[in-house]
Structures are given as structure tokens and as C-alpha cells.
Amino acid sequence: MSLCDVNAHIGHWPFRPLPYVDAESLLSEMDRLDIERAVVASNHGLLYRNPQRANEELALAVRAHADRLVPAATLDPLYVEASGDLRRCRKDLGMKVLRLAPPYHGCTLASPELRSLAAAARDLGMTVLVPFRVEDIRQRHRLDVDRNTPVEDLFAFARAMDGLDVVGTQYSLTADAQTVEALRTAPNLRFDVTRLHSQPPCLQELIRAVGAQRFLFGTGMPFLAPEVPLVRLSLIEDAASREAVGSGNFRSLFG
Amino acid sequence: MLFGAGKAVITPPVGTFLAGFGFRTKGSEFVRDPLEVRSFWMDGEDGGGPMCIVAADLIGFDEALDSAVRADLVGAEGLCPERILIAASHTHSGPQTCSRLPTAGGRPDEAYLESLRARIRQSVGQARADARPAVVRLSRGTLTGYAVNRRLRLGAETVMAANPAGPRDDEVTVVSFRTPDGAETPLGLLFHFACHPTTLKDYGIGPDYPGAARRHLEKTLSGVPCAFLNGCCGDVRPACIRIGGVQFRAGEPEEAEEFGVALAEEALRALRGPQDAVEPRLAARLTRLSLPLADGVTRVPLAVQRFDLGDTLSLAAMGAEPCAGYGRFVKRLDPSRALVPVGYANGLAAYIPMEHMLAEGGYEPASAAAVYGYPAAFAPGIERLVKEGIASLFGGAQPARGTEGSVPAARRHGPRDEAVPDPRRAAGNACMKGLDPSLLACPKTDVHTHIGIGVEPAEPARIEEYIEGSRKLGIGPSWISRPFLGVGREVPGPEVLTEANRLVAEAVRSYPQDLRGYLFVHAGRLAWSVEEMNRWLSEPGMVGVKLYHQYFFDDPAVITLVREAVRRNAVVLLHQGKAVDEATRRSQPLLSDGTHIARLAEAVPDAVLLAGHIGGGGDWEWMAKALRDAPSVRLDTSGSVFDAGMIEYAVSQVGVERLLFATDMSIEEGVGKILAARIGDAEKRAIFHGNAEAMLREVGR
Numbered sequence: 037m038s039l040c041d042v043n044a045h046i047g048h049w050p051f052r053p054l055p056y057v058d059a060e061s062l063l064s065e066m067d068r069l070d071i072e073r074a075v076v077a078s079n080h081g082l083l084y085r086n087p088q089r090a091n092e093e094l095a096l097a098v099r100a101h102a103d104r105l106v107p108a109a110t111l112d113p114l115y116v117e118a119s120g121d122l123r124r125c126r127k128d129l130g131m132k133v134l135r136l137a138p139p140y141h142g143c144t145l146a147s148p149e150l151r152s153l154a155a156a157a158r159d160l161g162m163t164v165l166v167p168f169r170v171e172d173i174r175q176r177h178r179l180d181v182d183r184n185t186p187v188e189d190l191f192a193f194a195r196a197m198d199g200l201d202v203v204g205t206q207y208s209l210t211a212d213a214q215t216v217e218a219l220r221t222a223p224n225l226r227f228d229v230t231r232l233h234s235q236p237p238c239l240q241e242l243i244r245a246v247g248a249q250r251f252l253f254g255t256g257m258p259f260l261a262p263e264v265p266l267v268r269l270s271l272i273e274d275a276a277s278r279e280a281v282g283s284g285n286f287r288s289l290f291g
Numbered sequence: 292m293l294f295g296a297g298k299a300v301i302t303p304p305v306g307t308f309l310a311g312f313g314f315r316t317k318g319s320e321f322v323r324d325p326l327e328v329r330s331f332w333m334d335g336e337d338g339g340g341p342m343c344i345v346a347a348d349l350i351g352f353d354e355a356l357d358s359a360v361r362a363d364l365v366g367a368e369g370l371c372p373e374r375i376l377i378a379a380s381h382t383h384s385g386p387q388t389c390s391r392l393p394t395a396g397g398r399p400d401e402a403y404l405e406s407l408r409a410r411i412r413q414s415v416g417q418a419r420a421d422a423r424p425a426v427v428r429l430s431r432g433t434l435t436g437y438a439v440n441r442r443l444r445l446g447a448e449t450v451m452a453a454n455p456a457g458p459r460d461d462e463v464t465v466v467s468f469r470t471p472d473g474a475e476t477p478l479g480l481l482f483h484f485a486c487h488p489t490t491l492k493d494y495g496i497g498p499d500y501p502g503a504a505r506r507h508l509e510k511t512l513s514g515v516p517c518a519f520l521n522g523c524c525g526d527v528r529p530a531c532i533r534i535g536g537v538q539f540r541a542g543e544p545e546e547a548e549e550f551g552v553a554l555a556e557e558a559l560r561a562l563r564g565p566q567d568a569v570e571p572r573l574a575a576r577l578t579r580l581s582l583p584l585a586d587g588v589t590r591v592p593l594a595v596q597r598f599d600l601g602d603t604l605s606l607a608a609m610g611a612e613p614c615a616g617y618g619r620f621v622k623r624l625d626p627s628r629a630l631v632p633v634g635y636a637n638g639l640a641a642y643i644p645m646e647h648m649l650a651e652g653g654y655e656p657a658s659a660a661a662v663y664g665y666p667a668a669f670a671p672g673i674e675r676l677v678k679e680g681i682a683s684l685f686g687g688a689q690p691a692r693g694t695e696g697s698v699p700a701a702r703r704h705g706p707r708d709e710a711v712p713d714p715r716r717a718a719g720n721a722c723m724k725g726l727d728p729s730l731l732a733c734p735k736t737d738v739h740t741h742i743g744i745g746v747e748p749a750e751p752a753r754i755e756e757y758i759e760g761s762r763k764l765g766i767g768p769s770w771i772s773r774p775f776l777g778v779g780r781e782v783p784g785p786e787v788l789t790e791a792n793r794l795v796a797e798a799v800r801s802y803p804q805d806l807r808g809y810l811f812v813h814a815g816r817l818a819w820s821v822e823e824m825n826r827w828l829s830e831p832g833m834v835g836v837k838l839y840h841q842y843f844f845d846d847p848a849v850i851t852l853v854r855e856a857v858r859r860n861a862v863v864l865l866h867q868g869k870a871v872d873e874a875t876r877r878s879q880p881l882l883s884d885g886t887h888i889a890r891l892a893e894a895v896p897d898a899v900l901l902a903g904h905i906g907g908g909g910d911w912e913w914m915a916k917a918l919r920d921a922p923s924v925r926l927d928t929s930g931s932v933f934d935a936g937m938i939e940y941a942v943s944q945v946g947v948e949r950l951l952f953a954t955d956m957s958i959e960e961g962v963g964k965i966l967a968a969r970i971g972d973a974e975k976r977a978i979f980h981g982n983a984e985a986m987l988r989e990v991g992r
Contacts, residue, residue, distance in 0.1 A: 039723075052912070055935050070724035172932055174872045174908035182872065208931070231931070234959035235740075237760055261933045264963030266723045267731070271763060271959070275339060 038072040039269075040286035041262075042165070043205040043228045043254030046097060047079035047090070049170075051177040054079070054258045059097045059105060062257065066104070069262055071255075073104050073286065075133055075165065081110035082140045082170065088121040095129040106290050108133035108165055112141040113149040119156050126160045132290060135165040139181040145193040154193075158200040163289055166190055168206040168231070170259065191218045194225035201289060205254055206231045211241035219246045226289075228254025229265050229281060239268055239281075248277035252285045292571040293341075294425035294468040295332040296479040296516035297417025299410035301347060302326045302496060303386040303403050310350040310396030311383025312492060313662070319384075323497035323544065324506070326385050328411055329518035331468070331479055332418035333600070335573040342374040342573050342598070343418065344481070345411055346518035348498035349379040350396070351639030353389040354592070356404060357610070358729045358972075363412050365724070368419055372728040373577035376598050376608055378636040380501045380519050382488040389639050391663050425468045425478050427569040427601050429629055432463040432561035437500075437550045438486035439530040440615065442653055443537060449653030452537040458615035459527045460485040460622075463554065464631050465561045466600065477515055480508065482558045483631055485522025485618055490529045490542035490550060500529065503551020504558070511559060520606070520633045523618030525642045525655050567629070569601035577637065579732025579765050580680040583804060584660075586667040587831075588984055590734050593677065594637040597684040603628045607681055610638025614655060616645040620678055625685050641665065646674035672804055683762075730966055733976055736983035737761065737769040737961070739864060739903055739927045739953035742798065742806075745775050745783070746790045754798055758805045764962045765979075766954070771795060772809035772837040772864070779880050780841045785819045792823055799832035809837040809864055812856070814848035821855050828859045834992055835862030835899075844883040845890035853895045860991040864901045864927075865891075868909025869917075875908070884909065885917025892921040899923070899990045904955050906930030906964065911937050915944035922949075925986060928978065929953035933960045938968035938978075947974045951982045 044066075046059050056062060059076070066074060076098060081090030087110045098105040109125035111118050111134065125131040134157045138144050145151075145166065157164055169184040176182065187207050194202045202225045209215055210233045219225070219242070229251055232239050243251065253269055255262035272278040302325040306318040326348035334341040343364060352360065357377055364370045379388075386403055387396040440457025443450050464483040488499035498505070501519040508517040529550060531542035577596040584591065594610035605628055607621045613634050621632035641663050644656035649671060660668045742757045743749035761769055773791040775782045782788065792810045799808040810827050812820035820836075827833055836856050842849050844865055856863050869884040870876060888902050900923060905911045907930035918924050926941060928950060941950055947970065954961030965975055 052934075053936070068725060172908055172934075174868070174870050174875055175910040175932070176871060178871070232959075235760065235954070235956035236756065237959065258935055261935050261937075261964045261967030263725060263967035264933045264960050266725050267764065267959045267963040267966070270723050270726060270731075275337070279338070 038070055038283060039253050040283040041066070041071050041074035041255050041257070042203055042252040042286055043230050044074040044076050044257045045079050045259065046076055046094070047081065049079045050083070051171065051180055056258050059101060063101060063104060065257060065262070069266065072283070073106065075106045075108050075290070077108040077135045077165070078110055082137055086115065087112050088124070091121070091125050091129060091131070095131070106133060107131050108135045110135045110137070111153060113143055113147065113153045114141055118149070118153055122153060122156050122160065126162060133163050133165055135167065137167055137170070138185055139183050145185060145189045151196070154197055154200060158197065163201040163203060165203050165205055166193070168204065191222050191225065194222040198224065200224060202226070203228060203252060206256060208233055209238060209242065211238035211245065216242070216245040219250060226250050226252055226285065228252045229268050230254040230256040230260060232268060234268070237271065240271065240273060243272065243277050248280040249285055251281045253282050292336070292425055292427070292573065293334040293422040294478055295418040295421030295423065297330040297332070297414035297421060298516055299328050299414040300325050301328050301407050301410050305496070307386045307400065307403065307496070308397045309384055309494065309496065310387035310389065310392060311489070313395045315396070315494070317494065319496045320494040321496070323384070323495035324502050326496065326498055328414050329516050330411065330414040330418040331481070331518060332415065332422050333573055334422060335571055337572055339574055340371050340374060341419070342575055343368070343370055343415055344376045344378065344518065345415065346378045346520060347380065347411070348382050348502055349385050349388050350381055350383065351379040351389050351635050352377050352637070353391055354638050354729065355390065356388055357638050360408055360411055361729070363408050364415055367412050368415055371724070373596070374575040376596060376606065376636055378520050378608065378633055379639070380488055380498060381521050381635045382497070382499045382501065384491055384495060384497045384499055391639070395662055423478065424471050426471050427571050427604065428467045428469055428566040429569055429604055430465045430467070430561040430564055430566045432465070432557040433461050434463050434484065434554055434557045435461050437530055437553060438524070438527050439532070440526055441528045441539070442526045442648070442655065444651065449651045451539065451654050453530065453532045453539065457526070458619065460522055460615055460618045463557045463561060465558050466604065467562060476512060477562070480512070480515060480517040480558070480562070481520055482508065482517060483520045483522060483633070484554055485524040485527055485615065487524050487528040490531060490547040491544065492541040500547045500550035500554065503548045504554040507552045507555035508558060511555070520631070521635050523613040523615050523621070523632045523634050525612035525614040525634070525644070527615055567603070569604045571601050572599060574599040576684055577728050577732065578680070578684065579734070580676060581734040581765065581767055582673055582676055583670040584665055584667040585670045588987060589666055590980070591641050591665065592732070592734050593640050593643065594732065595680050595684060596637055606631045606633050607684070608633040608636035609643065610636060611640045611643045613643040614645050614648070617643065617677065621681060624682060643677055644669065644673065646671070649673070676804065726966060730972060730975055731962070732765045733979055735764070735766040735952055735962065735979040737766050737954050738901065738951045738983050739929045739955050740769050740771055741774060741956055742771050743773055743794065745773055746787055746794065749794065749798065751801070754802060758802060761958060764958060766958065766962070767805050768807050769805065770807040770809060770834055771798065773811060774837070774839055774866070775811060776839070778878055780815060782813060782841065785816060788813065789823065792827055796827050796830055796833065800830070803832055806832065808833045809835050812836045812838060812852060814838070814842045814846060814852045817848065817852055820852055824855065824859050824861065828861055834987065835864060835990070837864045837866070839866045840879040840882045843881055844887040845894070850891060850894045853891060853898050857895060857898050862899050862901055862986060862990050864903055866903050867914070868904065868907045869913040870909045885914040888924055889917055889921040892923045896923060899986060900925065901951065901986070902926045904930035904953070905941055906932035906937060906960070907955065908932055912940060915941045919944045925949045925951055925982070927951045927953035928965065929955035929957065929961055931957040931960055933964040935967065938964055939970060942970055942974070947977055948982055948985070950978045951986065952979045
């Protein structure tokens, strides 16, 4: 079964060495793991003052691999001309995905500027990715951000952005009643399986509760060990759900 | 479905030592019959991918060879590892292919193994290229008089002699792959019988009776490829008996031929008789059980595989020499489908005796342990573990009445509430190209986890759910403790802490195969801590003590406490982390990091210290560097952090032998991070299991 990864990255990161930084190395790793396609965001794009420069670099880096790599734009909602950059990302650079990481841009998912940018993305037919974090803040470098994007904020954001496809990445969900209820009230919100509570294992429970269509395979490469979500995927009990999470839902979102 | 067949000759050169008997003193002298392999390729429409059966005239495939062949086929043919069944006939007249059996045929010859792998690849490639539409049929026959049970009770002893009343399985099972148009001649044939291929004991290379059967079948069927699968015959062998007695004798070549022809004729009779149509549906699931030896330390990995050929037909394969009782168990496990028990497949780990044999002694439960290089026989409970492991592959189906032994009504470790098997359960679990199935299923000792915090209740159902979840990934035993996570030195009164320790000890007593225990101790309550150690540490299954963040670990109070633990042969597990975030600093102001532990190690050099969770959220680079020069400190790999490169960096700083697998309740993360590490498989296995055993030996437990 070929997989599709909604949570991959390329580029440099200043706080620790990564196993690779370029698109070709990522593709090689994807081949090893039988991953056919991946949404790819820029690592250092989170740290550029003007993230559009990183978007342009990313588009160039993946241009030769358009059949496998889906570039995700990174934008600072507070930066000058953010909505113009979003249009350029969609129309000129062919990007179908916008990543919003408010801790890196001095805002929250409730900030008006961010909401406005997300609405523009919706109007452009884009999907929005919201990572819980890049690195675990318990071991952060002192110059890295010191907060995550809480899951409660994400649910509120998704509920407020009706019609926008939202994917939360690296959220460590549990299968408790509160989470299940929140998922039911935000049908436009999906999560990747990079990080999920595994004791008790919750993915199967969540699938039973809200359906496999709400989850996508994601690895967090190259920050994280991709075998972890592979193990998670392998434990899904029925083939149809495994296929949906492994690749089907990705294809539904990104073609 | 599509079906194709391939074959290859795998005869070693004359002069090669033959495997299986310890009395042979020289290499082979001639080739009686060539050794061969048959490979069957199947592909369905269910999207699960192709499956393959490799059936070879060999003594067995040991774990390394099995992994290598499996990897070859994954690489060359794109097969999913667990959708490959690699079976040996167990002929005792073939070359050595099992490194565990040096006293019964010497060491495997690497050049031969290379050649063997190439031939198997070739045969599977042929099979794939040969694939054509097919349907599946099942038929059965009976062959009596050729196989006999070989465990005979004489007074208080059990000897290897003919026991016609003992368990054996005379059924001949035939699975035929036919063209959809119903042509009489099949495209290929699996034939199955349960008997050691040990008719012959001389210096001739050959496949023994299975080879004679195959030759007769293929000749009669005008070349249709036929593959032999052996069953559960650990205690069953050819009935070559001295006249008028019960003692065995070596058979003659004519007897092997006669046995084989009789088996083939019965298979042909079954083929021409009534047949059950099987709706093709391909699925497979391969897992590895961990079976404890009586030394309390060693565990034997046993591969078990469910291999579905259709909605009503499955093979249940075991990587060992299972005794006949397991064959009966498998065949009666699920009345809704035909289950064919296959031994000597996907590994050759040991003889697997029935429970009652442990007390009876004899070759299979006792003497054979040394032949396989084990320090002890299996521990009591073996039968239950194996049966539950097999049953779990089939959705926890209950065996039909009349099975030898049965799965206990109070199932401690198997799946629950699944009396009706769900065939979709086996649709493709763990079938991911990036996951090595042998590593996924290899034994894993989790040296740091929890089932219950403080004194919160943990009912049997919750414990069993935890154990079951762990076993899906090969984890067991799990070493548990009950933490108290108050701010700073805040902990409840001693009676509450004692209750937590009692709960740990009780759980360990209740699940002796699956759990080990640490006591909670507190450096500010030395007398109480010593009393607790005296009370609990002598109980079986208790391994040591756990210290949390109530004191920095280089505090004199901790040093005193650890010295007391050393006197009681206790592993000392230390909760630690280099946390830099405010929330952790506030809640754990006395949290130690690697530098504190290094100073403790210097103060108590004979302590066996285990620094907890390098993936616990503290800075793992800090921890590994801080403990680089503290050689008496081991590090566990647990925690929810699974950063790429974390394990490799820890290995570079402290070495493989000081890293121990653990989850701290992050089970999928715990296993995945080791699988992902760019280190060798042997190193991964050491981290998963071997290093924990070494630590226990060092501490004297």
C-alpha cells in the first residue's frame, strides 16, 4: 500500500541537526517507506522575517517533483502584504496548502489577521495546516518559541471557519468523550496521526467514534522518526480504514 | 485470484554436513535425491497485495535466514513481509541452515546460504511470472500406519520409543489451485501431513519421504508443481520400529519411498474425491510470541502466522517444532473455517512441548533445549501462551470441544469479547514496507512503564488491555511502577505509598509472565523505604526501586537510600529530565538531570542505575552527554519524544549496551523510534531485549 504523508518538511533548522534538508533526500526517504506523495513545508520559512522568500525557495525546490511533493505555503499573517503573498502562492507558485503556525508569528488562531488570511485561503480553495508545534517545548532552545497551539484553539478556529478544510498536525489526541464531541462539532477539521496517545492506543477508538475519514497519515519528517506513525497505521484493524488514513483521505483533499 | 508456481534445485555439494542428528561424524557422501524448493505466488482482488509460499527441502530456516529470505523477496518482488510464508519440510538429510543447532550438523555454510537465497528468489520470480487466474479447492484424506508418536512413558521416565496410542494427526490435507473453467488437472497443489522426515539417517542428501511424495505426485499429475507443508510433529516420526518391540530403527531408502508414495496416493485420492470450494481472499498476519524459559531470564521468540487463502481456509504457521497437541488445537480452533497447522515455518526456534510434558521429561521438553543451545527448558505456562498467541490471530476464537487442553475460560492475556472471529482482522496488519516484521515482532522488554498512577485502581481488565496492547508489538514483560507526581517533595502518607507498592506486587504476582515490578521509595523516608524493600523485593518478579523528583539524585539522602537498594540487589530506576520550560520547572523543582545521576553513580559505584526516559521531554542530547562518562548508568529510551536521530545520538555517546528499550506508556512511539534508528538489527535487538537481561544478571536477579 503506497502512503501519502501530510506532514513533511525540507529546509534548515537552527536548533539541532536534521538527517536531511533537501527535497531529493526526502524523496529517497519516502521511497524507503513506500510513501508516494507528501505535503512539504519549509522549516526555515517559519523563521524568515519575510516568509514569502521561503515559499519561493520551496516552490523551486519541489518543482521537478510536482507529481510527488505538494508544497505548503508558510505565511506570517501580520506581515506586510500577507494576503497578496497568499494569492501569489496559489496562482503563481501553484500551492494548494497554507501552513499557519501562530506561535512563530506572534499571534493566535483567534487573531483577526490570521482569520482573514485563512478566509482568503478558503476562497482560493486551499487547505490549511496547523501544527501543534515544531519541537517539544520542554526541550526547546531558548530562542525557539515557548508555546504550542492548543487543540481547543484549533477546534474553535475550525468551527469558525466553515467551509475551510483544516488539518491539525502533531496533535497528541486522546479518545476521550470531550475530544470525540469536539471532532463531531468541527466536521471540517482533520488530524494527522504523527502524534497520538498510544496507551491506551486511541487511533482505533477515534476511528470507531468519528470515522477514518477524519485522519491522515503524517510523519513529521525529518524532525521525527517516521516509523512511529507507520507502527500506528499498521495497528488499524480493518483494511479500508487503513487505506483511508494511509492515503485515501490525502487524495480526497489534494487530488 | 491469480496463482503461479516456481521451483528450483537447492542441493548442496556432496561433502556438506547434514543437519538434524548429532551422531553424524562426517559430511554427506552422495545425493540420493535432489533437494528442491517450490514457490507459490497468489494475488487477489482485495487490494492487500500478493502473497507467497516458499516450501523447501531443508531442516528449517533460522531467524537470520528467514529474515534474509524475507528481505530478498520484499526487495525483489515487492511482497509485504508478513504475506510471505517460508516453510521447511524438516528433512534431516539436508544441509545445516539453523545456527542454533551446531551439535546437530555444525554451522551453516555461508556460501550455501547465499546460493539458497538466490535460488529461492529465482523460484519466486518464476511463480510471479507464471501467475494466472485460479480458484481454490480443499480436500482431505487419511494416511495411517506410517507416522507414530515417539513419546513413551516407561515408569517414571519418558523415552523416545513408539507410542501408537499417543497423539498424532493422520489427516492428509490437500489445497489445489485450479483454473476457473474447472479443468481436472490443477495448476498447483499444497499437500500437508504431520511427521518428522527422519526415515533415513545415513550420509545421503535427500528430502526423505516428502520428496518421494512430491515426485510421485508431480509425475502422476504431469508436472503440476506440488509443495509439501509439514504439520505439528515435534513428537511424531516415521514408524520404523524394530520387530516385536517399541524401539525405533533407521529406515531404509525403500521405506522412505513407500511412505512418500502412500502419502502421494492418498493426496491424489483426496484430489479426485469431494472438494470444498473456497472463496479466495488473501490476508496474512505475522507476529512473534515471547516464551519464557525456566531460568526466569531467557525468552524464546516464536513466530506465529495467520495465512488466509480464502474466507474458509487459513494456514496457521509456527516457527518451531510444535508437538502434535498444537495441531489438534489449531484444527479445532475455529469451526467456521478449515485451519491447517504448519510447523517449521518462518523460523525454527525450539521444540514446543505441551504443558504436561514439562513434568514428564524426555527429549522434546527437556533434552532438546540443550540441542537448541538454551540454558533451560520452557517455564510452566508454555502451552497457554502458545495457544493464546495462535488464538489471538484468529480473533480470539475459542477452540471446539475435545481439543487437547483448552484456552482457559478466564483468559488473562488473549483478546476478549471476540468469540466470533472477524476475518477482516487479518487483512493486512503491520503490512508496511518501512517496518521490518521480524524486528516488529522480536522480544521486547519494557523496563519502564506504568499501569496506574499512585493508588488509582487498575482492574484486571485494564491490566489485560495494557498487556494485550503491548503484546501486539512484541512487548513483554513490562516493568511497572506507580508514580507519585506531587510538586516537589509532596507525597501522601506512608500507608498510601505502601498501598501503591502492594498494588504493583499484586499485579506482578497475577501476571507473572507479563509484568515485573519496581517499588516506589522516598529518600526523605529512609526507614519506611528500607522496610518496603525488605517487604517486597524478595518476591518473584520484583526488580528494583523507582525514585522520582522528590530529591535531587546527588543529595546525600538519595545516596544513602541507593546504597540500601544495592544491598538488596535492586535495579534503581531514576525519573529524570533536563526540562527548560516553565511548567515543568514549577511542577518538578527538584527534577534531576544527567549531571545529578552521574554524581550519584560516582558516589555509589556498585549501583545498577537506570536513567529514565531519554525521550521524556527533557533535552535528550544533554542527558546522553552528561552520562557519557558514567559507565555504570544505563539509559532507557522511553517517553513520548521520538525525534529523528535521538537513538543514534545516545548510542554515539554511551554505546548500545547501555541503552534499554522502554515506553513509559508511549508504546507505538517506543517501538517506532528504535525501528527507525540507523543502527544495526543486532543493536536494535540488544536495546529491545538483550540489554535488559544483562542488567538483571548484573544485579543478581
